[in-house]
Amino acid sequence: RVPIQEVDPTVFETRFLRKIKDLGEGHFGKVELCQYDPRGDGRGQLVAVKSLKPESRGQLWREIDTMRELYHHNIVKYRGVCSEDGGRTTKLIMEYLPAGSLKDYLPWRKHQTDLRRLLHYALQICQGMDYLGSQRFIHRDLAARNVLVENESTVKIGDFGLTKSMKEDKSYYTVREETDSPVFWYAPECLVDCKFYSASDVWSFGVTLYELLTYCETSSSPTTVFLEMLRPIQGQMNITQLVEVLMAGRRLPCPPHCPDAVYSLMRRCWESSPENRIQFKDLITELELLQDERHG
Numbered sequence: 001r002v003p004i005q006e007v008d009p010t011v012f013e014t015r016f017l018r019k020i021k022d023l024g025e026g027h028f029g030k031v032e033l034c035q036y037d038p039r040g041d042g043r044g045q046l047v048a049v050k051s052l053k054p055e056s057r058g059q060l061w062r063e064i065d066t067m068r069e070l071y072h073h074n075i076v077k078y079r080g081v082c083s084e085d086g087g088r089t090t091k092l093i094m095e096y097l098p099a100g101s102l103k104d105y106l107p108w109r110k111h112q113t114d115l116r117r118l119l120h121y122a123l124q125i126c127q128g129m130d131y132l133g134s135q136r137f138i139h140r141d142l143a144a145r146n147v148l149v150e151n152e153s154t155v156k157i158g159d160f161g162l163t164k165s166m167k168e169d170k171s172y173y174t175v176r177e178e179t180d181s182p183v184f185w186y187a188p189e190c191l192v193d194c195k196f197y198s199a200s201d202v203w204s205f206g207v208t209l210y211e212l213l214t215y216c217e218t219s220s221s222p223t224t225v226f227l228e229m230l231r232p233i234q235g236q237m238n239i240t241q242l243v244e245v246l247m248a249g250r251r252l253p254c255p256p257h258c259p260d261a262v263y264s265l266m267r268r269c270w271e272s273s274p275e276n277r278i279q280f281k282d283l284i285t286e287l288e289l290l291q292d293e294r295h296g
């Protein structure tokens with residue numbers, strides 16, 4: 001009997017990985033669209049391939065180990081890894097979502113996307129985040145740019161570059177000096193104490209909900225609005241000014257045409273102290289109630 005060659009489907013060979021285009025880059029490295037075509041018939045699957053700058057290699061393995069353990073309808077699927085030159089460079093292979101992130105998708109679909117659908121996306125993000133929290137992970141970079149669109153009824157959390165595991169039962173993660181941190185998505189405790197709790201992800205979700213209700217348009221983005229609010233006196237905005245404004249109780253404004261009930265949900269994500277913030281499981285309940293109301 002000839003033994004059937006056991007092929008590990010999560011091992012991708014470089015020679016069959018054909019780059020098609022760049023999908024995005026960050027301080028981490030980059031994500032490319034590739035076709036994996038081992039049969040060479042041009043009918044291989046499309047995949048999103050994340051590679052990191054060499055100095056962040058350790059980070060990529062943490063990200064790979066994170067994604068390997070996550071199975072949820074609203075989290076982008078891990079496909080496998082591709083190691084080159086003797087494992088010195090490793091790439092993370094994920095399912096490819098053709099429509100891109102909410103920031104790529106929503107501004108162009110503004111007129112086909114009603115409030116009910118926005119709340120449906122918000123609910124799915126909370127379901128993904130509630131699952132992430134149940135696995136003792138903290139995302140630390142939840143924003144519309146990291147939420148990917150599978151189709152007009154499904155979105156998935158798509159980037160775990162800053163996700164930290166809280167296995168050793170700590171309740172927060174101490175942020176190292178981050179290069180270009182998404183400060184306008186950060187809760188006060190992250191800005192002041194460099195501490196990231198699961199409740200800090202709830203704050204970021206509130207900002208992401210604000211982005212959804214403004215259709216992810218750059219003109220009304222959190223960065224634009226906060227910078228206007230801070231109107232940097234001596235030009236360059238600094239973290240202290242942002243903290244002062246937040247400690248004074250200032251928050252992003254209610255987006256145009258956003259119902260009070262939805263804005264009050266955002267405000268409950270932006271409570272100054274983490275323990276007073278609403279949790280993802282309660283956000284799910286509230287968003288489901290709002291959905292039913294909208295069913296009429």
Ligand SMILES: COc1ccc(-c2cccc3nc(Nc4ccc(N5CCN(C)CC5)cc4)nn23)cc1
Binds near residue numbers: 148158
């Ligand atoms: C921070 O940059 C990224 C880029 C891609 C991903 C990622 C991870 C895991 C799966 C996945 N699927 C897609 N799809 C996708 C499709 C289209 C576009 N854009 C098309 C239009 N362009 C103007 C912008 C990019 C971007 C991403 N992106 N993507 C995550 C972070």
